[in-house]
Amino acid sequence: MVSRVDSRLYRNEIGRVEQEVYANTVEACEDNNAFFLLALNQEFGFGPERLKRVIHRYNELTEEYSVMRNDGFTYDEINQKMREALASIGIDPDDVYVGRNDFYDAKRRKRYIDKGQEINRKEAEEVKKKFEQFRSLSESAYEKRDLSELIAAKIGKGITNP
Numbered sequence: 001m002v003s004r005v006d007s008r009l010y011r012n013e014i015g016r017v018e019q020e021v022y023a024n025t026v027e028a029c030e031d032n033n034a035f036f037l038l039a040l041n042q043e044f045g046f047g048p049e050r051l052k053r054v055i056h057r058y059n060e061l062t063e064e065y066s067v068m069r070n071d072g073f074t075y076d077e078i079n080q081k082m083r084e085a086l087a088s089i090g091i092d093p094d095d096v097y098v099g100r101n102d103f104y105d106a107k108r109r110k111r112y113i114d115k116g117q118e119i120n121r122k123e124a125e126e127v128k129k130k131f132e133q134f135r136s137l138s139e140s141a142y143e144k145r146d147l148s149e150l151i152a153a154k155i156g157k158g159i160t161n162p
Contacts, residue, residue: 033058 040046040054068078083093 037051037054040051046054065078065082068081083097086093086096
């Protein structure tokens with residue numbers, strides 16, 4: 001039998017998990033939006049004005065689909081309309097909607113990285129930075145050695161002013 005205390009703790013835990021999932025979802029959406037804007041800028045040279053227009057239209061579309069949801073359309077019905085809209089402009093919806101099973105593939109890849117089997121981007125950037133520092137130091141040391149040898153050679157020939 002579950003006591004009232006256990007029941008409240010359970011509800012509190014569910015509430016905490018729901019908040020965490022929501023926050024992670026919002027963060028992922030924001031990151032995806034930023035990636036899309038960066039891609040438009042880098043690939044097609046969209047500047048701030050055009051990107052602001054894209055954001056404005058994005059917000060209008062989001063509102064249109066929110067109204068549909070509030071009017072009783074199901075997620076599947078709205079998803080079908082979005083798929084049809086994508087297909088009408090020549091985009092294969094399956095290139096956008098990759099499927100639900102990818103969650104498990106992503107978890108497997110994350111575990112693989114966490115076990116140290118694969119280097120992640122941050123680690124690769126840190127290694128690159130350290131390599132650049134090492135190369136800079138070794139080039140600097142090589143240049144100093146050459147300069148010292150040049151000075152020694154000039155002094156040996158009786159030239160005291162390099």
